[in-house]
Amino acid sequence: MILNTIFKHPNNSTYSVSLSLPLIFALFLCLAFQCFVSPLNAMDKSQNDLTEISIEELMKIEVETVYAASKRIQTVLDAPSAITVINASDIREYGYRTLADILKNVRGFYITYDRNYNYIGVRGFNRPGDYNSRILLLVNGNRMNDNIYNSASIGTEFVLDVDIIDKIEVIRGPGSSLFGTNAFFGIINVVTKNGKDFRGIQVSGETASFDTYKGRITYGNHFQNGFEMLLSSTTYSSKGQSLYFKEFDNPAQNNGYADSCDYDKYKSFFSKFSFNGLSLEGAYSTRNKGIPTGAWGIVFNDSTNATTDESGYLHLKFVKTFFNSLDTEARVFYGRYKYYGNYIYPPLNDDSALGEWLGGEIKFSKTLFNKHKLTFGAEYQDNFKQQQENKNINPYSLNLNDNRSSMSWGVYLQDEFTIQNNLILNVGSRYDYYQTFGDTFNPRIGLIYNPIDNAVIKLLYGEAYRAPSAYEMYYHDSGATQLANRNLKPENIKTYEIVYEQYFGNTMRLSASGFYYRIDDLISLQNDNSTGLLIFQNIDKVESKGIELELSRKWKNGFKGSISCTFQETKNLETKRPLTNSPKNLGKLNVLVPLLSNDITAGIELQYTGNRLTLLNKTVGGFILGNLTIASKNVIKGLEISASIYNMFDKTYSDPAGPEHVSQGMDRIIQDGRSFRLKMIYTF
Numbered sequence: 001m002i003l004n005t006i007f008k009h010p011n012n013s014t015y016s017v018s019l020s021l022p023l024i025f026a027l028f029l030c031l032a033f034q035c036f037v038s039p040l041n042a043m044d045k046s047q048n049d050l051t052e053i054s055i056e057e058l059m060k061i062e063v064e065t066v067y068a069a070s071k072r073i074q075t076v077l078d079a080p081s082a083i084t085v086i087n088a089s090d091i092r093e094y095g096y097r098t099l100a101d102i103l104k105n106v107r108g109f110y111i112t113y114d115r116n117y118n119y120i121g122v123r124g125f126n127r128p129g130d131y132n133s134r135i136l137l138l139v140n141g142n143r144m145n146d147n148i149y150n151s152a153s154i155g156t157e158f159v160l161d162v163d164i165i166d167k168i169e170v171i172r173g174p175g176s177s178l179f180g181t182n183a184f185f186g187i188i189n190v191v192t193k194n195g196k197d198f199r200g201i202q203v204s205g206e207t208a209s210f211d212t213y214k215g216r217i218t219y220g221n222h223f224q225n226g227f228e229m230l231l232s233s234t235t236y237s238s239k240g241q242s243l244y245f246k247e248f249d250n251p252a253q254n255n256g257y258a259d260s261c262d263y264d265k266y267k268s269f270f271s272k273f274s275f276n277g278l279s280l281e282g283a284y285s286t287r288n289k290g291i292p293t294g295a296w297g298i299v300f301n302d303s304t305n306a307t308t309d310e311s312g313y314l315h316l317k318f319v320k321t322f323f324n325s326l327d328t329e330a331r332v333f334y335g336r337y338k339y340y341g342n343y344i345y346p347p348l349n350d351d352s353a354l355g356e357w358l359g360g361e362i363k364f365s366k367t368l369f370n371k372h373k374l375t376f377g378a379e380y381q382d383n384f385k386q387q388q389e390n391k392n393i394n395p396y397s398l399n400l401n402d403n404r405s406s407m408s409w410g411v412y413l414q415d416e417f418t419i420q421n422n423l424i425l426n427v428g429s430r431y432d433y434y435q436t437f438g439d440t441f442n443p444r445i446g447l448i449y450n451p452i453d454n455a456v457i458k459l460l461y462g463e464a465y466r467a468p469s470a471y472e473m474y475y476h477d478s479g480a481t482q483l484a485n486r487n488l489k490p491e492n493i494k495t496y497e498i499v500y501e502q503y504f505g506n507t508m509r510l511s512a513s514g515f516y517y518r519i520d521d522l523i524s525l526q527n528d529n530s531t532g533l534l535i536f537q538n539i540d541k542v543e544s545k546g547i548e549l550e551l552s553r554k555w556k557n558g559f560k561g562s563i564s565c566t567f568q569e570t571k572n573l574e575t576k577r578p579l580t581n582s583p584k585n586l587g588k589l590n591v592l593v594p595l596l597s598n599d600i601t602a603g604i605e606l607q608y609t610g611n612r613l614t615l616l617n618k619t620v621g622g623f624i625l626g627n628l629t630i631a632s633k634n635v636i637k638g639l640e641i642s643a644s645i646y647n648m649f650d651k652t653y654s655d656p657a658g659p660e661h662v663s664q665g666m667d668r669i670i671q672d673g674r675s676f677r678l679k680m681i682y683t684f
Contacts, residue, residue, distance in 0.1 A: 062506050063075045063076060063077055063503065064076050064083075064085040066079055066083055066085065066169045066171070066189075067141060067169065067189060067191070068138060068141065068169045068171050068175075068187045068189035069081045069083060069169075069171050069175075069187075070178070070375060070414060070416070070426075070428075071141075071178050071179075071363060071365075071375055071377075071414075072327070072365050072373075072375055076501070077448075077450075077454075077456045077501060077503075078416075078424065078448065079171075080426040080444065080446030080448065080458065080460060081171045081172055081173050081175075081446075081458075081460070081499075082172045082173065082458075082497065082499045082511065082513045082548070083169065083170065083171055083172070084106050084107065084169075084170040084172075085167055085168070085169055085170070086102055086105070086106070086167060086168040086170070087166070087167045088165060088166050088167065088193065090102075090105075091162055091163075091165060092631055092640075092642070093592055093601055093603040093629065093631050094590065094592075094603040094605060094627070094629055095603065095627065095629030095631070095642060095644035095646075095677065095679075096162055097162065097677070098118070098154065098155055098156060098158065098162060099154040099155070099158045099160075099162065099168075099188075099190070100113070100118035100154045100155050101162075102162070102168060103120060103154065103170075103188070104607060105588060105590060105605065105607070106170050107511075107548050107549075107550045107564035107565075107566060107586075107588060108122055108123055108172070108546075108548045108564075108566045108568075108586065109121065109122050109170075109586075110122075110126065110583060110586060110609055111154075112126055112128070112581060112655045112656065113155075113655055113669070113671060114293065114295075114655070114657065114658055114661070114669050115243075115262060115291070115292055115293055115669055116289055116291055116293075116295075116307060117131075117153075117155055117157070118154050118155040119131075119132055120132050120135050120152070120154060121581065121582075121583075122135065122172075122185045122186060123172075123185060123515060123517070123544055123546060123568060123570070124544045124546065124568040124569070124570030124579065124582040124583070124584075125185065125542070125544065125570060125579065125582065126581050126582070127524075127579065127580060127581060128580060128581050128614075128615055128656050128657060128658040128659065128662075129525060129658040129659045129660070131149045131150065131151040131469075131471075132151050132152040132153070132154065133145065133149065133150035133151055133152070133182060133466060133469060134182065134184035134185050134466055135152050135182065135184070135185055135186055135187070135188060136152070136175060136179055136181075136182040136183040136184075136186075136187045136188070137152035137153070137154070137182075137188050137190070138187065138188065138189040138190065139159070139160065139189075139190045139192065139283070139313075140189075140190070140191060140192055140281065140315070141189060142313065142315045142331070142333055143179075143182075143333075143335070144159065144311075144313070144335075145182050146311070146335070146337035146355050147335070147337070147355040147356075147357045147381075147383045147386055147470065148337060148339070148353045148354075148355040148386060148388065148469065148470050148471055149339075149353070149469050149470075149471045150181070150182055150466070150467070150469040152182070152188070153309065153311060156236065156264055156266050156287055156289070157266065157285065157287040157289075157309040157311070158285070159268060159270075159283045159284070159285045159311045159312070159313070160190065160192065160268065160270055160283060160285075161216055161232060161234040161268055161270070163204060163216060163218070163232075163234075163681075164192055164193050164218065164230070164232050164270060165190055165191070165192060165193070166191045166192060166193045166194075166197065167191045168188065168189070168190050168191070169187075169188070169189040169191065170186065170187075170188055171186055171187040171188075171189070172185070172186045172497075172513075173185075173186060173460060173462055173495050173497055173515075174442070174444065174462035174463055174464030174493055174495050175187045175444075175462075175464065176430060176432075176442040176444075176462075176463065176464035176465055177412065177414065177428040177429050177430045177442050177443055177444035177462060177463075177464075178375075178412050178414060178428060178430060178444075179430075180379070180408075180410050180430060180432050181408075181432070181465060181466055181467040181490075182466060182467075183464055184464045184465070184466045184491075184493055185493075192230070192270070192272065192281075193220070193230065194220065194222070194228055194230060194272070194274075195220035195221045195222050195228040195229045195230040195272070196220070196221070196222035196228060197220060198218055198219065198220030198221070198230065198683070199220065199221055199222065200219070200220070200221065200683060200684050201217070201218070201219050201683070201684045202216075202217070202218045202219075202220075202681060202682070202683045202684070203215075203216065203217050203218075203681070203682055203684075204216045204218075204679065204680065204681040204682070205679070205680055206677055206678060206679035206680070207677070207678055208238075208675065208676060208677035208678070209675035209676050209677070210238055210239055210240055210241050210262075210675065211237075211238065211239035212236075212237070212238035212239070212677075213236070213237050213238075214234065214235070214236040214237075215234070215235055215236075216232065216233065216234040216235075217232070217233055218230070218231065218232040218233075219231045219232075220232075225275075226275055226276060227273075227274075227275045228272075228273070228274045228275070229271075229272065229273045229274075230270070230271065230272040230273075231270075231271050232269070232270045232271075233267075233268070233269045233270075234266075234267065234268045234269075235266075235267050236264070236265065236266045236267070237263075237264075237265045238263060238264045238265070239260070239262075239263055240260075240261070240262025240263045240264060240290065240292070241262050241672070242257055242258065242259045242260075242262075243257070243258045243261075243262055243292050243670060244256050244257050244258075244670075245258065245292075245293065245294065245300075245666065245670070247294075247664060247665050247666045248294060248300045248301075253300045253301060254300070254301045257301070258292035258293070258294075258300065258301050259301060259303075260290075260303045261290045261291065261292035261301060261302070261303050261305065262290055262292045263288075263289070263290040263303070264287070264288075264289050264290070265287065265288045265289075266285060266286060266287035266288070267285065267286055268283070268284065268285035268286075269283065269284050269285070270282075270283045271283070277318055277319045277320050278316075278317070278318050279315075279316070279317050279318075279319075280314070280315070280316050280317075281314075281315050282312070282313060282314045282315070283311075283312060283313055284310075284311070284312040285309075285310070285311050285312070286308065286309070286310045287308065287309050287310075288306055288307075288308045289306060289307050289308075289309075290303055290305065290306050291305040291306060291307065291343075293657075293661055293666065293669060294661075294664055294666075295658075295660040295661050295664070296343065296660045296663070297345065297663060297664060298343045298344055298345055299344040299345065299346065302344045304342060304344055305342065305343055305344055306341075306342050307339065307340070307341045307342075308338075308339070308340040308341075308342075309337075309338070309339055310336070310337065310338040310339075311336070311337050312335070312336045312337075313333065313334060313335045313336070314333065314334045315331065315332075315333045315334075316331060316332050316333070317329065317330070317331040318330045318331070324366075325366060325367065326364060326365075326366050327364065327365040327366065328362075328363070328364055329361075329362070329363045329364075329365075329377075330360070330361070330362045330363075331360065331361050331362075332358075332359070332360040333358070333359055333360070333361075334356075334357070334358050335355075335356070335357045335358075336355070336356045336357075337353075337354075337355045337356075338352075338353070338354050338355075339351075339352060339353045339354075340352045347392045347393060347394055347395065348392070348393040348394065349390070349391070349392050349393070350389070350390070350391050350392075350393060351389075351390045352387075352388070352389045352390075353387060353388045353389075353471070354385060354387040355383065355385060355386050355387070355470075356383075356384060356385035357381055357382060357383045357384065357385075358381075358382050358384060359379065359380050359381035359382060360379070360380055361377060361378065361379040361380075362377055362378060363375065363376070363377030364376055364377060370418075371417060371418045371419075372415055372416070372417055372418075373415070373416040373418075374413070374414070374415055374416075375412075375413070375414045375416075375428075376411075376412065376413040376414070377411070377412055378409070378410070378411045378412075379409065379410050379411075379412075380407070380408075380409040381407065381408050381409070382405070382407045383405055383406045383407060383408075383470075384405050385405065386402075386403075386404050386405060386406065386470045387402065387403050387404075388400055388402045388470065388471065388474060388475055389401050389402070390477050397478075399476075399477040399478040399480065400475065400476060400477055400478065402474045402475070404470070404474065406434070406435045406436050406470075407435050408432060408433060408434045408435065408467075409432070409433055410430055410431060410432035410433070411430065411431055412428065412429065412430035412431075413428060413429060413430075414426070414427070414428030414429075414444075415427050415428070422449065422450040422451070423447075423448070423449050423450075424446075424447075424448040424449075425445075425446075425447055425448075426444075426445065426446040426447075426448060427443075427444070427445050427446075428443070428444045428445075429441065429442065429443040429444070430442055432465075434467055436467070436468070436473065437467070437468070437488070437489050437490065440465050440490055442462075442463045442464055442465055443462070443463055444460075444461070444462035444463070445460075445461050445462070446458055446459065446460045446461070446462075447459040447460075454502065454503040454504070454505075455500075455501065455502040455503070456499075456500070456501050456502075457498070457499070457500050458497070458498065458499040458500075458501075459497075459498055460495070460496070460497040460498070460499065461494075461495070461496055461497075462494075462495050463492065463493065463494050463495075464492070464493050464495075465490040465491065465492050465493075466490060466491050466523075467490050468488035468489070468490065468491075468523055468536070472485070472488055472523055472536040473485060473486055473488050473536075474486065479531075479533065481533060481534055482533060482534045482535065483528055483531065483533050483534070483535040484535075485535050485536050485537060488523060488536060488537075488538060489521060489538055490521070491519060491520070491521045491522045491523050491538065492519070492520050492521055493517055493518070493519045493520075494517065494518050495515065495516070495517040496515065496516045496517070497513060497514065497515040497516075498513065498514050498515075499511070499512070499513040500512045500513070506554075507553060507554060507555070508551070508552070508553045509550075509551070509552045509553075510550070510551050511548075511549070511550040511551075512547070512548070512549050512550075513547065513548045514545075514546070514547045514548075515544075515545065515546055515547075515548075516543075516544070516545045517543070517544050518541070518542070518543050518544075518573075519540075519541060519542040519543075520541055521538040521541075522538070522539070522540035522541065522542055523536050523537070523538055524536070524537060524539055524540045525659065526539055539574070540572055540573075540574055541572070541573040541574055542570065542571070542572055542573065542579065543570070543571055543573050544568060544569065544570035544571075545568070545569055546566060546567055546568025546569065546570075547566070547567050547568075548564065548565075548566045549564060549565050549566075550562060550563070550564035551563050551564075557594060557598075558592070558594035558598040558601070559591075559592065559593060559594060560591075560592045561589070561590055561591040561592065562588075562589075562590045563587075563588070563589045563590075564586075564587070564588045565585070565586065565587045565588075566585070566586040566587075567584065567585060568582075568583075568584060568586075569584060570582045578613060579613070580612070580613045580614060580615055580656060581612050581613070581614075581655075581656040582612060582613070583609050583610035583611065583612050583622070584610050584611070585608070585610035585622070586608065586609060586610065587606075587607070587608035588605070588606070588607050588608070589604075589605070589606040589607075590603070590604070590605050591603075591604045592604075595630070599632055599633050599634050599635060600630070600631070600632045600635070601630070601631050601632075602628065602629070602630055603627075603628070603629040603630075603631065604626070604627070604628055605625075605626065605627040605628075606624060606625070606626050607624070607625045607626075607627075608622065608623070608624045609622055609623060610622040612655075612656055613656070614656040614657065614662075614667035614668060615656065615657065615658075615659060615662045615667055616662060616667040618667055618668075620653075620654050620655065620656055620668050621653070623651055623653040624649070624651065625647055625649070625651055625653075626647070626648045626649050626651075627644065627645065627646050627647070627648060628644065628645045628648050629642055629643070629644040629645075630642065630643050630644075638682055638683045638684065639680070639681070639682050640680070640681040640682075641678075641679070641680050641681075642677075642678075642679045643676070643677070643678050643679075644676065644677045644678075644679075645674065645675075645676055646672070646674070646675045646676075646677070647672060647673055647674050647675065648674060649674075650673050650674040651673075652670075652673065653671050654668035654669055654670050654671060655668065655669050655671060656668060656669075657669050
């Protein structure tokens with residue numbers, strides 16, 4: 001396998017260097033040695049040689065636990081997946097502002113931003129124009145993907161403020177054997193903080209570049225009778241930037257400058273109550289975002305072009321262990337998503353969608369014969385409202401008025417069979433039935449072997465599906481640009497993976513994984529042969545293979561860091577060409593340096609993204625971004641202050657554009673230059 005890396009010369013010319021995979025791996029090890037082993041002599045000599053660590057220290061290993069890999073709490077070593085966990089301390093120390101910011105730091109992940117929404121790329125797949133429908137997003141185990149676009153919101157439209165996140169579980173690989181649709185490439189489970197994490201009132205405020213302001217007030221407590229509560233509200237406003245687009249560089253379109261069109265405003269609210277195994281939580285957010293790019297042919301430099309997203313949910317859960325050690329979890333849920341687009345062509349065009357759903361799940365877990373840990377359950381969802389509408393105003397014309405409902409249900413079973421003390425066989429499957437297209441069955445199997453203490457080898461195979469969304473099946477605009485396709489069927493993926501993980505006491509963790517997947521019946525937006533209009537069809541096949549490497553380390557004096565790299569090749573089997581927006585190389589470096597004391601830290605990030613193809617068959621060049629956050633806590637009792645610089649090298653770079661931009665001759669979207677943020681948190 002040969003991987004090409006493009007380097008930029010000071011004279012702005014580019015040159016290509018071909019690196020073989022073994023050479024890249026050797027470079028990774030050398031860099032890891034320099035970053036995480038050599039500094040030991042100067043920083044913490046007592047930890048320099050692992051052979052000097054006592055047996056007691058090696059046994060006191062701190063291994064993260066996760067829920068979303070098997071729908072029950074287990075360690076990342078036992079889970080049938082390659083897993084990353086991001087904690088609240090990481091969010092604070094590195095100055096992450098959104099869920100998209102957090103995911104940029106995860107090995108193998110990359111984010112594309114079209115100056116309206118953020119889109120997740122994982123394992124070489126992030127096609128322009130997709131809606132994050134191939135990642136399942138959960139909050140405390142509850143599904144967040146809507147029932148119109150099946151989209152996972154990760155930007156400022158995400159329903160939670162990142163300050164109330166306790167940790168994020170990133171579960172790689174297919175998860176349909178437990179969770180059904182959307183768990184295609186992986187699962188992201190956001191776990192919120194609890195009332196006991198605040199024990200009073202906390203307020204925060206921040207100011208940032210581009211006239212950006214944010215405020216939050218949170219109250220949380222845990223009472224002596226066991227009752228616990230958390231309430232939090234956030235408001236945010238950003239004027240945005242004046243952006244230049246060469247495609248519109250003429251006097252009639254403000255010489256290519258979009259002024260006052262990049263604004264972003266949102267409000268969010270979260271509540272959580274729990275008592276004796278019963279919990280109730282709810283959230284609501286609304287965001288209004290200007291569109292500066294002239295997408296879909298709308299009038300350029302008109303600040304009334306905007307989208308509004310509203311999301312909300314209620315989630316009631318009951319957890320209890322019965323006398324026969326049967327763990328039971330029952331939940332009911334309600335979700336709502338509303339989208340509204342205000343587009344100036346002319347005429348004024350209103351595009352909207354409203355989805356509401358209600359459902360429930362019951363799950364049981366039990367250990368049998370000391371060797372079998374069984375998890376089995378059933379889930380039902382009633383999409384009682386799936387509305388899509390498109391109309392022109394003055395003169396009035398109704399282009400789309402689609403009102404429908406649908407339902408789905410599924411049953412699943414997983415067995416974690418301990419063959420020997422160091423060998424586990426994990427087997428699971430799920431059967432789903434959809435009113436729209438019928439049934440689907442998806443298995444998963446994993447063999448987990450511990451050759452030595454604190455090390456694991458995982459051999460994994462899984463299948464997953466993504467159900468076609470209401471948007472893909474039913475959206476049309478009366479023959480103007482797009483047709484509906486009610487005959488769409490699910491797209492399917494088969495993934496093979498090998499994972500190796502090694503812990504060295506509480507100081508170091510090494511992770512390595514190799515993967516191969518194939519997607520069949522991929523739903524793609526195509527030109528209809530008879531009409532020439534756009535239509536979603538099951539037409540593409542995709543194949544990908546790659547490796548992911550990560551090394552993390554921490555020292556007793558508070559210094560810690562991680563380095564990761566990803567090498568992947570992803571191609572369309574129909575065209576034999578690489579996928580658009582699919583970088584072959586990704587790299588990430590995070591270092592946390594204590595300053596003066598552990599109460600003041602410097603968090604440094606470097607992120608590399610390789611070259612990517614655009615929809616116009618051009619290349620968006622690779623780039624390196626650097627971020628810096630200086631964070632302090634308890635300098636004054638109860639007060640936390642942080643200052644961040646994002647894109648500190650002021651790198652000019654772009655992301656590939658979606659089809660709504662390509663129609664305007666634009667194949668790339670300019671991203672933010674250097675920006676700053678100052679944040680203060682005070683706990684009473």
